[in-house]
Amino acid sequence: MTGARLMLRTSWDPLNRYLLGGFEFGQTYMLCGASGHGKSYMLNLLIQDFINPRIQKHPCKVLHFCFEMSASTEILRRLSTAIQLSYRDLLSADQPLDSEQYQRVKEQLEKVKDEPIFFCETPGTREDIYNTICKMRNKFPNDNLVVTLDHALLVQPMPGENEVQTLAALGKMFIKLRKDFNTMNIILCQLNDKIESAIRRDPGASSLHFPTKTDIHGSKQLYHATDVCLVVHQPALLGLEVYGKHHVPTVTEDGQNLIALHVLKNRHGTQGYVRLISHLGQGRITEWIDSRILS
Numbered sequence: 001m002t003g004a005r006l007m008l009r010t011s012w013d014p015l016n017r018y019l020l021g022g023f024e025f026g027q028t029y030m031l032c033g034a035s036g037h038g039k040s041y042m043l044n045l046l047i048q049d050f051i052n053p054r055i056q057k058h059p060c061k062v063l064h065f066c067f068e069m070s071a072s073t074e075i076l077r078r079l080s081t082a083i084q085l086s087y088r089d090l091l092s093a094d095q096p097l098d099s100e101q102y103q104r105v106k107e108q109l110e111k112v113k114d115e116p117i118f119f120c121e122t123p124g125t126r127e128d129i130y131n132t133i134c135k136m137r138n139k140f141p142n143d144n145l146v147v148t149l150d151h152a153l154l155v156q157p158m159p160g161e162n163e164v165q166t167l168a169a170l171g172k173m174f175i176k177l178r179k180d181f182n183t184m185n186i187i188l189c190q191l192n193d194k195i196e197s198a199i200r201r202d203p204g205a206s207s208l209h210f211p212t213k214t215d216i217h218g219s220k221q222l223y224h225a226t227d228v229c230l231v232v233h234q235p236a237l238l239g240l241e242v243y244g245k246h247h248v249p250t251v252t253e254d255g256q257n258l259i260a261l262h263v264l265k266n267r268h269g270t271q272g273y274v275r276l277i278s279h280l281g282q283g284r285i286t287e288w289i290d291s292r293i294l295s
Contacts (some may be wrong), residue, residue, distance in 0.1 A: 030216075094152045126169060149188060248275070
């Protein structure tokens with residue numbers, strides 16, 4: 001009622017309802033997925049929502065640790081979405097942009113320059129990450145701060161640590177961050193290859209189609225340190241034509257894949273999954289609409 005809970009809404013109302021209104025400051029979120037299922041794309045779309053004044057009541061700044069992709073690549077992807085031109089068409093040398101398309105790119109690039117997003121693309125240890133966040137907080141002490149990390153497995157270990165120890169300590173660091181600075185933290189994590197095993201792709205074993213926390217690569221401690229765990233899953237990429245015990249079709253009439261966004265952990269809400277539709281070639285993800293799905 002008072003607005004004391006600072007929330008950032010997304011473009012997907014079903015997800016907002018699961019999250020009791022949206023993503024909340026003072027919380028840490030895991031966003032997981034197998035390679036190629038769109039977790040980095042979804043993170044970029046979330047960031048665009050977070051800085052969109054048309055859907056947000058609370059302005060924020062975003063500190064984005066883009067260890068997997070360069071900042072220039074991420075900006076080009078966002079430009080392709082904004083001008084509704086595929087990423088391939090934007091970069092291809094065999095079909096150069098015409099003058100009208102080029103002008104649209106230049107105009108959109110001018111808008112991007114003013115966005116409150118700060119990129120850090122040099123991988124470092126968790127101490128490097130923590131010190132960078134402290135500098136950001138000192139520079140903008142009164143701003144709502146969103147911290148995003150793409151992704152956890154690219155954080156460099158401290159001397160003598162193995163991968164599991166690094167991830168466990170990373171989870172503890174993010175607990176400290178949200179308590180000390182009231183940041184909203186989103187950490188990208190990888191699924192292991194269990195989700196791709198033959199039994200998990202068997203149409204007759206529908207109860208095994210859904211991802212579980214054991215599918216998250218090496219991140220048991222990190223999972224326990226987070227408030228919400230989301231998994232981006234495109235079952236069509238695993239060869240499934242129907243998904244789960246309700247036999248949900250995995251491809252739409254116009255050939256777009258179902259994205260099952262699973263809420264594996266939700267400290268303040270319920271578990272389940274949200275049905276979305278992938279338009280990754282156009283840089284979009286839209287809500288599931290039953291009338292568009294093959295029966």
